Amino acid sequence: MKRNLLQKVFIFSLSCMLILISAGFSTDNKSFADPDNEADTKRTLKVLYWDEEAFKRTYGDLFSKEYPNTDIQVVKVTDALDDIKLIEKHSPDLVMLDPYNYKQMAKENKLVDLDPLIKRDHYDTTTLYPSLLAELKRQGGGKLYGLSPKVGSYAIMYNVDLFKKYNVKLPKDGMTWEEIFKLASKFPTKGDKDSRIWGLSSNIDPMEISRTEGLIGIDPNTLKATANTTAWKKAYQLSIEANNSGVIPQGNLSTKNYYESSAFIMGRSAMAVSPISMLKDLKAANSGVKNYKPFTLGMAAGPADPKDRKSTGNINISNIFAIPASASNVDAAWDFIKYFHGDDYAKEYYKPSNSNNSIGDPLSRMIKEYSGYSVDAFYKLRPNLDLSITRNALYKKSYNVEGKFMEILSKQLKLVADKKKTLKQAVTAIQSQTQAAADKVKKAQKAKK
Incomplete structure (x- = not known):
């Protein structure tokens, strides 16, 4: 009898302990609500953005088609405060951060860790740009606090036919600006301006080089000028040499239209460091320019940082979608993030008929090709923020x-x-x-x- 009583007391105590432990580990019930029930429930998603109409055109209308029960409340930002103070003032559910504020808010534990939500929903991250995920985790102190749908990255595009004609070795992944220029210098620099070819049709200026190699002109912590370092001097020298070499065209080829003014599009330049939009331009030129002569296109990852051939700073990430720790509706915000990093949005974004979208940046949701061309080169280098x-x-x-x-x-x-x-x-x-x-x-x- 005494033994049975002790067993009952033990079981009751253990049950209480488990309840307390469960409560302790459930850090925020709103973060782990049942997503299936949420989908059928009216809810409000509060977002900070600079303009309500612009938000609707870019994000809101698309999201509302998928989640009609979610009412989006856009708080138009007009305050002259920094992002962190704006978030504290307006308490939004979703924010879009630049890399600086993302790192600062992560350091101060002011953002929701996305990994538990990813695991809970079995959300597939395998086709997201892996090096970007790694960089966002690095800047987040080892945790993933946000995702960025678009990545302003570049690739070294080249005219395979010209390389074969002049017996020049093809570009390779991880080339630096200096190596790109040296390769471009192997092509002829003489000839009539209306018929000659160029080795490279992208400007090489110190600021482009500085972005790739992570050079800063003024240290923000000490406000000391750092414009006379060895790396900066090399960037100045390369820029001057490149622009005086005859390797790069000075000005446009034609005033007729955009396509005919571009040496690379018209097959008269061996290389160009370009965004993904160049692929759409090449396809458009094929049908929009009279007697256009298409060429075989190749692509390599670059320009790369000479200190680390697998990374580049020549990249732009302006919007990192994140959820403030103080958010009232984490699940609605997470649904928003998932949608704009998912396959459905990617299909809409890359749709050929999408005339409102210039496709200036590739999505972090990786695709194999765009406009008939492979886009692997845009995802090979690690973005350094x-x-x-x-x-x-x-x-x-x-x-x-x-x-x-x-x-x-x-x-x-x-x-x-x-x-x-x-x-x-x-x-x-x-x-x-x-x-x-x-x-x-x-x-x-x-x-x-």
Whole structure:
């Protein structure tokens, strides 16, 4: 009898303990609601966005077709506050963050970890850009706090026929800007401007190189100019050499239309560093330009960072979809994120008849081809968001100081191109004038304190 009583007490105690443990691990009931019941329930999704009509056109109308029971409430952002303060003020369910604010909010535990939701819904992430997922986890301190539907990436596109004609070795994955230029230099640089070919039809300027290689002109933490480093000097030198070489066309080929003005589209350039939209342009030129002569297209991943041939900073991610930790309707926000990273949205986005979409960026939901061309090259390199985050940190110190640096750089390099200064003199001027601009920012910050 006593033994049976002890067993009952033990079972009751164990049951209570399990209930308490379950309650402890269920950190947020709203995050783990039953998705099947949610789909048939009226709910509201509160979103921060700069314009309600623009949101509807880009996202809202498509999502509402799939989830008609979800009422989307767009809070138009007009406050001159940063993203984190806006989120605290308006308490949205869904936010679209730049890499800087994504990293900051992740560090402060202000975002919902998506991994439990991914596991709960058995959400397939295998066809999402794997290197982007890895980078978002890295910036999130090891956790995935957001997904970005579009990735502004580039590829080295090349005219296989011209490479064969001039017996030049084909481009390969992971080439740097310097290697691209050296390869382009193997093509003829002479001939009539109306018939000659070029090795490369993409500008090589220091800012393009800096984006790829992660170079910053001003350290946002110390406000010290860093424009005279070895890497920057090499970027200046390469830019000047490339633009004086005759390898790159100066200006457009024609004023007739966009297609006929492009050396690469018209088959008169061996290479171009281009976004995915070039594929649509090539297909359109084939039917839209009289007597157009198509060519065999090849693509390689690049330009790459010489410090890591498998990565690049030459990438743009402006919207990382994330759910604030304070969100009232996590499941509605998660449904929104899933939809815009899913197959149904990808089919809509890449639809040939989608005239409202220029397809400037590939989706992170990977596809095998677009406009009849393989797009593997756009997904091979790991996107490095460090420079984007650093530049945004600098922007928060002063919204125009980097613009001032670019202005100084452009002016000084033109003096070198015009043979009015040596590169050494120009580098000295770039460094000193950039530091003077940064010192003004530092002085203004001190005056505010």
